[in-house]
Amino acid sequence: MPLLVDILGMIGAGVLLYAYAMLSMRKMPGDGLAYQLLNLGGATALMINSAFHFAWPSALLNLVWCGIGILAVYRLVVARSWKRQL
Numbered sequence: 001m002p003l004l005v006d007i008l009g010m011i012g013a014g015v016l017l018y019a020y021a022m023l024s025m026r027k028m029p030g031d032g033l034a035y036q037l038l039n040l041g042g043a044t045a046l047m048i049n050s051a052f053h054f055a056w057p058s059a060l061l062n063l064v065w066c067g068i069g070i071l072a073v074y075r076l077v078v079a080r081s082w083k084r085q086l
Helices: 002-024 033-052 056-085
Strands: none
């Protein structure tokens, strides 16, 4: 189990770094669904890893990061549904 959680944490870190690199190189818009989902997924993986290893400051940071990501994804989905209704 610890190896699986460590792999999950490495994948989460990689996903967050990938999303940030794509944003920084202007290959992906920061207000797009793909970027927000990558951030949410990476933060979730790191939150699980941090909590498993009792790294509470990091786990809390990633919990907040997930909350922001969920809110951003929700707003994007709602905005898209409004556009479809018009």
